[in-house]
Amino acid sequence: MTKEKIVKASPKYIQPFLKGFPLLNKENVTTSIEDAQDGDILKLVDTNGRFIAKGYYGLQNKGIGWLLSWKEHEDIDKEFIYKKIQAAINQRLHFYYSEDTTAFRVFNGEGDGFGGVTIDYFDGYYLIQWYSKGAYSFHEEVVQSIRELTEYKGIYQKKRFAQEGKYVEEDDFVEGTRPSFPLLVKENGVQFAIYLNDGAMVGVFLDQREVRKRIRDAYSEGKRVLNTFSYTGAFSVYAALGGASHTTSVDLANRSLSKTIEQFSINGIDYEAQDIIVEDVFKYFKYAVKKQLSFDVVILDPPSFARSKKHTFSAAKDYKDLLKEAIAITEKNGTIVASTNCSTFNMKKFKGFIDTAFKETNGEYKILEEYTLPEDFKTLSQYKQSDYLKVVFIRKL
Template identity: 65%
Template sequence: MSKAIKLIAAFKYKNEFKDGYPLVTEESVQRIPKGIEEGAVIELTDESGRFIGKGYYGKQNKGRGWILSRNPQETFDEAFFANKFKEALKKREALFHDPETTAFRVFNGEGDGIGGITIDYYDGFYVISWYSEGVYSFRNTVIQALMNSADVKGLYEKKRFAVKGTYIEDDDFVAGERASFPLMVKENGISFPIYLNDGAMVGVFLDQRHVRKTIRDKYAKGKTVLNTFSYTGAFSAAAALGGAVKTTSVDLANRSKSKTIEMFSVNGIDFEAQDIIVEDVFNYFKYAVRKQLKFDMVILDPPSFARSKKHTFSARKDYPELLAQAIQITEKNGIIVASSNCSTFNMKKFKDFIKKAFTQTGDRYKILEEFTLPEDFRTIKEFKEGDYLKVAFIQKL
């Protein structure tokens, strides 16, 4: 292996790194040498040359690499990755033994010790997502380590990094046996049709597992439910299975309709008794206000950033306004499930957004419960950005 490239921590970031912060950025080091290759091993020191950590160079959003070890002698070989995978798998043992749930995350990047990769499990099949060319350079070693650490029926991969100005979302079959699609998995007894060969979005966002269960088990019975940015209709199906009188699913993507019909069908729900609408959510809100429609429950889970012909939405700037529109079409004593996966603000800031929206509409509210990431989406306290999910069940009083 070629010699590690030395990087010196910038003075103001030095203590953060020493405390265990794992992400290397342009501003967190004094200088990144020109021509450094993706996947190069880096060694981080302070200005006195004292060793801080060792990792790899890889461009991931604003990141420039990850610290993977605090041991100066560490080599990133198959044994290194296998140890990390075995530890991670052991921590998910309870999920592996749950017959009602056959889809979950088995390795969550920096939360399990290797920033830049995640691994998800779908009833025997594994999917590795690579978030930089740098970590992808370890591909063969990582795959070998995983195949030797877990009982892998079949392996797929997703490349989630930009190369020469294009954004890659490959979905290659890698090893083992190919899955038949849709691959049927379960989450708390809810069925999900999964397509591991169909781009980055395979059919379910696994981080909302506890939220879907809570909607089904505690809040849906007897309610009319509006599910916005509904994607495959997973929240709608959870609500219908929980006894909702009717669900309305709204999403701009044309394929959301067929995906939602499929989601209802595999769960034995009559999709014709539900409303599935292909429409810009912002337009739908205006329509609902105009028609004086009201719902007992409104589910609001927008992407961090979205663009349609007429609207650009950024969660960081526009969430309060979006929530204010949802409040207007929620019945008195109704529930709003407000969710954001935007990593640039925390739960405290999210609650400020909620307060701002209710101040704008002049309504009172009460937060009934809050959710962050489920236990399989492991995070570390030194990297707060990794704990990105914020969900509040809000009652409009």
């Protein structure tokens, strides 16, 4: 962390950098930095050598590093990191005082001023996720800041970066007391079983909190709800608590069955009265058409990229066709909740997929409402990709 390397910005990217664009990649710099070490401090300059910003080197799938400060004489040190985390916590104090929600994001990478690191809160436990070795080189400073700023029960971390050429989703207990798992947390009064010690996926995606609440409060009563790519069944639990007449959860992962049963059970819902199906979603769509099944609400929240034995799904290429499958089994005046976390296209393009899907099926629709990331997932206006979540509630006319 003591080395500082000079990096020159590509001329056409100088203005975005000056305005606060934080991501360094091989396209927007002209200097070769193959010899940089993870965590090296990078000083970005223009073509005349004038200071623009400074950050760190950390190879990850998004780029080669993050800019952190636009002040030439500001050091990237413990005090810098402490202040960033302190500011993030202060902006989320109201979450700490909520009795209905005990799980939320405390620090959201570049949105809170330090790309490559996120920190989530689960009822007194903090989970740090590192997205590059470069980010991880600051782990002592981040952990020490959490120690000093919070009254924590325990700290966990997950290393979400490649090591020795292999992508490793490693997790680690750092310090404090280990909870007995599942750790039960609340979100809008709904309980979730969380596992901080079981791989990258802890049991619920916190960025969908407002969407789940809306489904429960306004779209579920008396409805037959299909939840595709259902993971641990969080949308289904909310729908059932919102008075859905029946829920069907479909996911290819074998453990989705036991995980979904668990989430229903801790919320006092009879899981045997629901359908929980382990199957390729595309295969299920064909089955539903063949059996003439239809639903009042269909929830589509696929991963950006997924591969099964027979299908490879890319949201950027295949979302339109996924929507067409959903349209076919949605009742007239029913609702499709179309969601994607793919950051390579924006909401305008996503709505274009929706429009094309309905046109190609000779259908009509009305957009009812839309959502992006909730307030604890702070984003950066200068870096549009940070606001990756796009959710559209669509009425099939």
